[in-house]
Amino acid sequence: MKINVFLPKYMEKFKCINSSCIDTCCAGWDINIDEDTYNNYTNSTGELKELLEGKFFFNEAEHDFFNNGFMALKDGNRCPFLNCNMLCDIHGGFGEKNLCITCKSYPRVFNIVDNIYEKSGLPSCIEICTKAFLDKDKMEFIENEEEINENDIEIRRIIDSEAFEGTESLFQYFWDIRVISINIIQLREYSIEERLNILKNFYWKIQSSYKLNDFDGIEKLLDDFNNEYIDYESLKGMNFKENNDFYMDIAKDDLLENIRGIRLKQCVNEYKDGIFNKNDLRTYLEENPRYFDEIDEYSYILENYLVNQIFKDLIPFNKGEEFLESIKVLINTYKIIKAYIIGIAMNSKEKINEQQIIRVIQSLSKDIEHNKVFKELLER
Template sequence: MKVNIFMPKYMAEFKCISSSCTDTCCAGWDINIDEDTYNKYKNSTGDFNKLLDGKYVGNKDEHDSFNQGFMVLKEKSRCPFLNCNMLCDIHGGFGEEELCITCKSYPRVFNIVDDVYEKNGLPSCPEICAMAFLNKDKMEFIEGEEELEEKDTEIRRIIDSAAFDGTDSLLQYFWDIRVISINIMQSRNFSIEERLNILKAFYEQIEEAHASSEFDLIEELLEEFNDEESDYSRLRGLKFKEDNKFYTDIAESALVENIRSVRLKECLKDYINGMTKVNNMSEFLNHTPKYFKELESYSYVFENYLVNQIFKDLIPFNKGESLVKSVNVLINSYRIIKAYIIGIAMSNKEEIKGEQIVRVIQALSKDIEHNKVFKELLER
C-alpha cells in the first residue's frame, strides 16, 4: 500500500551497511517473532526446517501478534542465525521474505499520527547514529509517499489528535507542543542543559494550567512559545550538577550485571576505570571544567539525539499525560550519557570526540529499554 510518510531527512538516505557495521543488530537483546512468521517457521519443511530446528521457541507469557515467539539466543546473546561473517543465514539462504517483522524493519520504527505514517531510526544502530547525530546542521523533517506492506510494519503508537478536540486531554494540542519542543531543543543560543531546563519549564506551565482546567491559559502559553515571545532566558535554569552518588549509581553492580550489550559492557568497564581514578567524581569535575568544555563543542550531537528522541517517542506523550515525567526521562538519559562519556575520557586519557559520544549513545540505546535498573534511574 502507498502511504503518506513524515520522517527526519536522514531516513530518506539511510541504508543498512550490513557486515561493514561496527556492531551487529543480531546480538544483545531478545529477538521477538511475530505470529505469521512463527506459524511459517512451525510449518516449515525441508532445508528450511533443518535450519530452524531448535533455534526458536513460543512465547508462553501474555503476548500480542508481534510477540508470538523468540529466537533461542547463543553465547553473548547472539541470534542463532548470525554466522561467522556477521550475516544472517535465513536472509542469505532463503531470502528477506522469510525474516520476522523485527528483522525486516530494524532499525526503522513507525508511529501513525493523524493518519500519517512517521518513520524514524533507532539510535541503537551505529549507522543511524553516524548519519543523524554527527551532522552539524539542525535535523530537518520531510514529507513524501512510500510503499509499505501493512502486515510487515509494526506500529508502535497511534495518535489521532483531532479526536481529542474540545476534551480535557492535552493530546488536542499535540502538534503545537511537539513543534515547540523541537524548536526549543534547536535553540542554539542556549546550552543543551539550558534547553532541557526551558523544555521542562514549558511542560510544567502547561501541566499546571491543565490541572486547573485553564484551557484559555494553555492556548495563550502555546501562542507565546510558538511566536517565540517567551523569555527563554528566565527559564534556562542552572547547569546540571551531579553529586557523587549519581556517578556511582550508574555503575552499580545490579545495573552492570543486567547489561547484555557487549559494547555497553566495554563502555561501562572504561567508565568505572575512569571514575576510580579520583576519590570523588563530583568534586573532581567541579574543579576540572575541561571535559564539560570539550562536550560543549559537540552540542549539536546531543541536540540531534534529543530531537530524534522527541520525534521517535512522541515526547511528551509517551508517559501517559505526565509531560514532566516524560521530559525527566529525556533529561536523565542525557545525564547518564554525559557521565559515561566523561568517565571513559578520563579512563583513556583522551580528548572527547564526536565519534566517542555516538558510540556511548548507540551502546546505551541498545540496552537501556531492556534493563530494569536503567528504567529506575531514568524515571527518578
C-alpha cells in the same frame, strides 16, 4: 502500497551496511517473533525447517501478535542465524520474506499521527547514529511517498489529535507541543542543559494549567511560545550538577550484571576505571571543566539525539498526559550519556571526540530500555 510518510531527512540516506557494521543488530537483546512468522516457522518444510530446528521457541509469558515467540539465543546473546560473516542465514538462504517483522523493520520505527505514517530510526543502530547525529545542521523533517507493506512493520504508537479537539485532553494540542518542543531543543544560543530546563519548564507550565482546567491559559502559553513572546532567560535555569551518588549508581555491579550488550559493558567498565580513584568526582569535575567544554564542542550531536527522541517517541505524549514524567526520563538519559562520555575520557586520557560520543549513545540505546536497573535510574 504507496503512502505519504513523514520522516526526519536523515532517513532518506539511511541504508543498512550489513557485515561492514562495527556492531550487529543480531546480538545483545531478545529477538521477538510475530505470530505469522512463528506459524510460518512451525509449518516450514525441507531445508528451511532443518535450519530452524531448535532455534526458536514459543513465548509463554507475554503472548501477543508481535511477541508470539523468540529466537533461542546463543552465547553472547547472539541470534542462532547470525553466521561467521555477520550475515543472516535465513535472509541469505531463504529471502527477506521469511524474516520476522522485527528483523524486517529494524532499526526503523513507525508511528501513525493523524492518519499519517511517520518513520524514524533507533539510535541503537550505529549507522542511524552516524547519519542522524553527526550532521552539524539542525535536524529537518520532510514528507516522502514510499512503498510500505503494512504486514512487514510494527506500529509503535497511534495518535489521533483531531479526535480530541474541544475535549479536556492535552492530546488536542499535540502538534503545537511537538513543534515547540523541537524548536526549544534547537535553540542553539543556549546550552543543551539550558534547553532541557526550558523544555521542562514549558511542560510544567502546561501541566499546572491543565490541573487547574485552565485551557485558555494553555492556549495562550502555546501562542506565546509559537510567536517567541517568551523570556527564555527566566526559564533556562542552571547547568546540571550531579552528586557523587549518581556517578556511583551508574557503575553499580547489579547494573553491569544486567547489561547484555558487549559494547555497553566495555563502555561501563572503562567509565568505572576512569572514575575509580576519584572520591569526590563532582568536585573534581568542577575543578576540571575541560570535560564539559569538550562535550559542548559537539552539542549538535546531543541536540540531534534529543530531537530524534522527541520525534520517534512522540515525547511528551509517550507518558500519556504526564509530561513531567516524560521529560524526567529524557533528562536522566542525557545525564547518563554525558557521565559515561566523561568517565571514559578520564580513563583514556584523550580529548572527547565525535566517535566517543556516538559510541556511548549507540551502545547505551541498545540496552537502556531492557535493563531494569537503568529503568529505576531513569524514573527517579
